[in-house]
Amino acid sequence: MKRRNFIKNASITGIGLTISTSVLNCKDHNPEKNHNTAMAPINTTPIVVATWDVKESTQKAWEVIQNGGTALDAVEQGCMVEEANEKGQTVGKGGLPDRDGNVTLDACIMDKDGNCGSVVYLQNITHAVSVARKVMEETPHVMLAGEGAQQFAISQGFERENLLTDASKKAWENWKINSEYKPIINIENHDTIGMLAIDKNGDISGACTTSGLAYKMAGRVGDSPIIGSGLFVDNEIGGCVATGLGEEVMKTVGSFLVVELMRQGKTPQQACEEAISRIVTKPNSDYKNFQVGYIAVNKKGETGSYAIHQHFSMTKYQDGVNETIQSDYIIKT
Ligand code: ASP
Numbered sequence: 001m002k003r004r005n006f007i008k009n010a011s012i013t014g015i016g017l018t019i020s021t022s023v024l025n026c027k028d029h030n031p032e033k034n035h036n037t038a039m040a041p042i043n044t045t046p047i048v049v050a051t052w053d054v055k056e057s058t059q060k061a062w063e064v065i066q067n068g069g070t071a072l073d074a075v076e077q078g079c080m081v082e083e084a085n086e087k088g089q090t091v092g093k094g095g096l097p098d099r100d101g102n103v104t105l106d107a108c109i110m111d112k113d114g115n116c117g118s119v120v121y122l123q124n125i126t127h128a129v130s131v132a133r134k135v136m137e138e139t140p141h142v143m144l145a146g147e148g149a150q151q152f153a154i155s156q157g158f159e160r161e162n163l164l165t166d167a168s169k170k171a172w173e174n175w176k177i178n179s180e181y182k183p184i185i186n187i188e189n190h191d192t193i194g195m196l197a198i199d200k201n202g203d204i205s206g207a208c209t210t211s212g213l214a215y216k217m218a219g220r221v222g223d224s225p226i227i228g229s230g231l232f233v234d235n236e237i238g239g240c241v242a243t244g245l246g247e248e249v250m251k252t253v254g255s256f257l258v259v260e261l262m263r264q265g266k267t268p269q270q271a272c273e274e275a276i277s278r279i280v281t282k283p284n285s286d287y288k289n290f291q292v293g294y295i296a297v298n299k300k301g302e303t304g305s306y307a308i309h310q311h312f313s314m315t316k317y318q319d320g321v322n323e324t325i326q327s328d329y330i331i332k333t
Contacts, residue, residue, distance in 0.1 A: 044202045044301045048074060048317040050195040051243045051295055053324040055315055057081040061197055062317040071197040071205035072111045072133075079107075079129040079209045082193045086165050090191045093126045094165040095211025097172050100218050103163035106210050106225035107132045108143075112203035112235040118143040118225040124160045125153045129209040132225070142227065163211075175215050192224050194231060194241025196297045204297070206231045206239040213246065222246025228256035237263045238299055240272070244292035244307070252278050258296050268296035268304030276306050276330050293327060306330070 048061040061078030065071070083092025090096065097103045107128035108118035117136025120143060122128050131153040135144050144152050154160065164172075192210035199205075208231040210224040223229035223246035230246070232255035233239035240258035242249045249255075254275050261271035272294040280287040293307035295314045305314040305327040312327040 044198050044299060045319065046198055046200055047297060047301045047303070048078065048195065048197045049295050049297055049303055049305075050078065050193060050315045051241060051293060051312075052191070052193065053313050053315055054078075054082055054193055055322050055324060056085075057193060057195065058315045058317040058322055061195060062322065065197060065199050069199070070112075070201075071199040071203050072109070074197040074199065075195045075205050075207035076109060076129055076133055078195045078197070079193050079207045080127050083127050083129065083209055087167075089168055089171065090211055090214075091193050091209055092128065092211070093161065093163050094168055095163060096168050096214035097164055097211075098218050098220065099176075099215045101164065101169070101172055102218065103168070103211055104218075105163075106212055106221055106230075107208060108225045108227060108231050109133050109136060109205070109207040110227060110231055110233040110239075111136070111205045112233070114234070116142055116227045118227060119145070119149040119153075120221045120225045121146040121219065122149045122153070124150060124163060125158050126161055126163065127158065129207050131156070131158060132207070132209075143225065145221075172215065192230070192241075192243040194224075194243055194295065196233070196239040196241060196295070198297065198299075198301055202299070204233050204235050204239050204299070206233045206241055208241050210243075223249035223254070226250060228253050230255060232256045232259045234259050234263070236299065238268060238297050240268075240275075240294055240296040242292065242294050243312075245290040248279050248287075248290060248292050251282075254279075254292070254294060258294055262296065262298050268298050268302055269306065270304070272296050272304045272306035273328075273330075276308055280308060280330055288331065295327075 046065045048058045057078040060081045061074035064074040086094035105122045105128040109132045110116040117132040119131045134156045194208040196206040208224045212222045229250045240255040242254045258271045258275045293312035295305040307329045315324045
């Protein structure tokens with residue numbers, strides 16, 4: 001049962017009347033701190049934000065919204081642009097492989113009603129984000145993995161493809177020359193594509209897609225397909241997506257944390273900064289050697305982005321302007 005229906009039904013039957021009253025009556029719900037959760041209609045105009053410099057992806061998502069599409073359609077189709085781009089070596093086709101030479105993809109998607117779908121360790125299918133959407137819409141599950149995910153994708157009409165391009169194969173062969181196991185997290189160039197959008201109805205959705213850490217161990221899965229880590233959306237509050245070393249994002253349930261901080265009244269920028277600070281202030285954090293970046297949007301269309309190191313960026317399409325903005329970062333030395 002959907003959350004709103006549950007609240008509605010509970011009020012009608014008298015069960016949970018207290019809950020429904022306090023949830024629906026925001027004046028009783030600490031208005032000082034919760035300005036982002038105000039129930040009065042908010043006049044939000046459409047917006048698309050994405051991790052890194054991916055203007056073609058945000059352009060596509062923006063067009064979907066301008067043509068009357070939902071935020072869900074927008075984030076899926078926006079991510080698909082980068083998944084199909086063979087030159088991008090961190091997402092979809094052409095992604096760098098694991099240490100055994102296999103390209104394995106992780107992706108997830110989340111809609112305005114809190115529904116979500118995810119695929120992990122998916123091979124031979126370019127559009128992992130679309131398979132994740134199918135998991136959400138066509139199965140009673142949230143996540144499918146590996147061979148099962150691939151079989152499901154094929155049953156849904158997706159075609160098997162070799163995702164390892166010549167360029168990525170060559171890069172892997174060069175990496176193998178140095179036999180020490182050290183997966184590479186890219187601090188300077190774009191990695192995971194995480195995208196959030198608000199459509200003309202003011203509804204929020206998000207998606208995240210990646211080939212994960214380059215030269216990772218076979219079977220390794222990062223934060224990107226994990227709801228609450230790589231992506232989280234609450235249509236009453238806002239959304240967040242992450243990029244960078246997934247292990248560190250998962251340990252702090254990063255995207256969920258950012259959304260919950262916004263629920264408590266922080267701006268998207270403040271929430272991203274707090275979530276990054278939680279990572280670097282952990283005891284014995286090795287933050288000097290890895291990157292994590294967050295981007296967030298709230299229900300009002302305000303945005304934020306923050307990272308551990310410089311070179312992280314957010315692409316934002318708002319009011320007809322598609323621009324990539326360098327993010328602020330915590331480690332200045
Ligand atoms: N977060 C991704 C992972 O850990 C990688 C990335 O964003 O570059 O798999």
